[in-house]
Amino acid sequence: MRKIFLLAACLATAACAPGVVKRQKAESKEYAELRDADCYTVDLFDEVDIEPPAPNVPENIRAFLGDWGYGAWNGTWCHDMLIYKVTPAGEVTLMDMHAPNFSLNQPPTVFRRTGYVDLNGTLRFAYGKERRVYRIDRQFLVGSRTGNLGEFRIAMTRKDIVPAPINRPLKLVSN
Numbered sequence: 001m002r003k004i005f006l007l008a009a010c011l012a013t014a015a016c017a018p019g020v021v022k023r024q025k026a027e028s029k030e031y032a033e034l035r036d037a038d039c040y041t042v043d044l045f046d047e048v049d050i051e052p053p054a055p056n057v058p059e060n061i062r063a064f065l066g067d068w069g070y071g072a073w074n075g076t077w078c079h080d081m082l083i084y085k086v087t088p089a090g091e092v093t094l095m096d097m098h099a100p101n102f103s104l105n106q107p108p109t110v111f112r113r114t115g116y117v118d119l120n121g122t123l124r125f126a127y128g129k130e131r132r133v134y135r136i137d138r139q140f141l142v143g144s145r146t147g148n149l150g151e152f153r154i155a156m157t158r159k160d161i162v163p164a165p166i167n168r169p170l171k172l173v174s175n
Contacts, residue, residue, distance in 0.1 A: 031155030039078035071156030
């Protein structure tokens with residue numbers, strides 16, 4: 001009886017331990033060709049905190065805030081976007097990150113950019129001849145990119161809410 005109680009106590013403690021996630025990432029077939037759970041872009045040198053939005057920021061603008069990733073342009077070129085500031089007027093400040101793409105002769109990059117969310121809830125920004133458009137579709141940030149490099153599509157999910165792998169103890173009790 002004592003071993004059963006000890007086992008139950010260990011399991012309860014392990015379930016509440018920091019870093020332990022009780023649920024697995026839900027697999028979704030939606031936008032599967034535009035997502036990649038193993039995508040990696042770049043590491044930021046300095047930590048960028050997401051700024052809490054002012055109370056008067058509309059929900060359709062506020063929804064863009066977050067660390068978005070696990071997406072790949074046309075399923076092949078990894079892209080992350082950290083949207084860390086939004087204003088009531090729809091201005092969005094973000095970090096735009098890309099992995100290298102050797103077939104397009106593109107190095108890994110990270111740029112701070114400013115975009116705007118229009119009345120329809122669409123985030124837009126441009127640089128050079130590149131045009132980017134994003135919209136929220138349930139839990140996805142769906143985007144398109146057009147310009148010198150061609151036409152691309154992507155679907156990202158929030159990196160800040162995707163559960164971490166479950167940490168499992170090697171041995172709960174010994175005899």
